[in-house]
Amino acid sequence: MKKICPDFFKKFLARYARERAVTVSTMFTIARIVLTPFIVYAMTVGWWGVAFSLFVCAALTDVIDGGLARLLDQRTVLGACLDPIADKVLLLSCFATLSFVSTPLFTIPLWFVSFVLAKEFLLVGGAVALYYTRGYVDICPTKLGKATTLVQVLFIIWLFACYFFHWLPVKTYYMVLGTVTLMVSASLVHYSYEALSGEE
Numbered sequence: 001m002k003k004i005c006p007d008f009f010k011k012f013l014a015r016y017a018r019e020r021a022v023t024v025s026t027m028f029t030i031a032r033i034v035l036t037p038f039i040v041y042a043m044t045v046g047w048w049g050v051a052f053s054l055f056v057c058a059a060l061t062d063v064i065d066g067g068l069a070r071l072l073d074q075r076t077v078l079g080a081c082l083d084p085i086a087d088k089v090l091l092l093s094c095f096a097t098l099s100f101v102s103t104p105l106f107t108i109p110l111w112f113v114s115f116v117l118a119k120e121f122l123l124v125g126g127a128v129a130l131y132y133t134r135g136y137v138d139i140c141p142t143k144l145g146k147a148t149t150l151v152q153v154l155f156i157i158w159l160f161a162c163y164f165f166h167w168l169p170v171k172t173y174y175m176v177l178g179t180v181t182l183m184v185s186a187s188l189v190h191y192s193y194e195a196l197s198g199e200e
Helices: 004-019 024-044 048-071 076-099 109-135 143-165 170-197
Strands: none
Touching: 024 048, 024 076, 048 076, 048 143, 076 109, 076 143, 109 170, 143 170
């Protein structure tokens, strides 16, 4: 017993440290969070070219961190928690800013920002409720969820391009806005179903 206990605690502490280590892939995730206030500032002062460039860099970190985590086998609890948080901070900050700042063309309607924000609160609240009910939560990112995030990212990039080049594709804007809204709604329903059914 004296020999087993120290080994057990050593392995436990080693795993604990590894799961919460700041890996190279996690640093790219953190960079996405750090870039967000700079993007918001560029938007508020009308530097749409800068906002576009920084947002593209932030979006690329989402691709890089996932690729590095798989390539270098750096999947950690910290990285798994920070990645969706970084996505939500980036997207919600940009949508909220586009709703309130004075843009050269069209703005994001407040109802859309409220809807996306409500969706995130519902998912988080549901996950907390399930944890207290079941004692665990095992909800993995789905293809629909990833596709919804990608569409939102492309929507913001497209808006920045419109602002920078002074494009005014009104019909396309409302069509894309409607598509994004439908995908966010579908994602909410899908994640709710996955959580309640207990399936991955």
